[in-house]
């Protein structure tokens with residue numbers, strides 16, 4: 190045997206047995222057999238579980254599952270991957286929520302494509318860190334190619350750049366950080382105000398249906414508590430350009446600098462896309478930064494039939510995309526794109542040990558200069574292998590299919606007297622509620638819908654989301670699985686109607702008595 194055939198079980202000369210045993214777990218050339226075995230055993234376990242999964246969720250409650258987890262003695266290792274996987278089955282896999290299941294209809298979690306899972310396995314084994322070239326080499330170049338590719342799909346022009354992030358929340362945060370710096374500099378150049386005073390006056394405009402991470406970011410960025418102004422939406426839950434114009438004008442009159450308008454291309458609840466061309470016109474006229482939050486709608490970038498829904502996005506100053514939503518990528522995979530690469534300098538700090546300023550002159554590509562993270566996963570590899578194996582059209586095909594399905598689901602609900610359905614989504618959500626028959630039960634509609642959602646989840650038969658519309662409780666399907674059929678949806682609607690109907694039956698007579706008394 191060669192030196193490299195040296196097996197993990199043989200202690201190296203002069204190495205204490207405990208040390209040799211610990212070292213045998215390190216991923217390296219000596220331990221490839223262990224690596225192969227562990228990963229294939231893990232994949233086998235997940236595959237077996239998926240083959241046996243009949244429901245998206247077991248319905249287990251936190252109080253029943255918690256003792257299983259807390260009962261494990263972390264001081265007492267099992268030493269055996271297979272025993273650890275058996276245990277994992279009990280504390281996690283058996284009761285996990287499975288997004289690949291066609292009756293998982295709740296949040297913006299997609300089933301994932303296999304090329305991306307392959308990427309996930311590769312990237313975590315090699316473990317490149319995307320902060321500097323000297324920790325990543327080709328990984329940095331691959332991420333940059335994908336940023337250029339995405340910026341190209343958006344149409345941001347030759348000066349564009351960007352960086353991968355951990356998610357839409359972080360992408361939105363960074364976009365607002367960049368816009369805050371630009372707005373502060375502009376306001377301080379115009380007036381004698383201090384930075385502190387400017388910060389307290391900055392405003393961000395987003396629609397009522399915009400994502401809550403905008404408010405969270407404003408707080409993190411030190412803006413005033415009332416810095417985020419909600420712009421009115423139309424009945425389709427899209428920002429009203431006239432309302433935006435009004436707010437921009439009001440801010441101008443009150444001398445409140447607007448640091449950004451955040452338009453949403455795919456609102457989380459309604460899948461609505463703000464009228465980007467009109468919003469871009471208004472931003473251009475007012476000289477205001479336009480950020481487009483396309484965390485959800487970014488899948489349209491690869492659609493062969495609906496790309497036009499994103500028309501106007503190419504005029505944004507910055508764009509958020511979440512590949513882990515509509516590109517069928519595992520968590521995490523997101524990016525922030527900017528029209529003008531130079532604005533990323535607001536995230537640049539130099540550390541002697543990591544990315545000294547001289548490296549910029551030497552043209553060494555250090556992504557940390559553009560990121561608010563330091564150590565950072567090579568999440569881009571998942572998208573890379575997805576594009577190299579499937580291609581963008583195939584991803585677009587998957588997204589188009591769920592958008593079509595949502596339209597069919599909407600029509601199904603609109604024709605069903607048991608339900609009331611809200612605006613028709615431009616993407617793949619359907620917001621609706623069970624509508625109790627005329628009579629005293631009507632007043633229980635909110636509670637009945639809340640109850641139906643919980644009862645459904647506890648049964649594990651299906652998982653749906655809930656949200657509030659104009660103060661009332663509604664249910665929501667977020668369709669991201671092309672395997673979800675209209676039959677699945679019809680079946681889930683029956684289950685919801687049964688749960689909600691039973692809730693009303695059990696309580697409506699009581700209520701009638703109460704009223705009569």
Ligand SMILES: *Cc1c(COP(=O)(O)O)cnc(C)c1O
Nearest residue numbers: 356357358400455457482484485
């Ligand atoms: C999901 C979502 C976000 C947040 O993205 P995360 O990846 O969950 O951090 C932001 N904006 C919109 C419109 C979203 O749907």
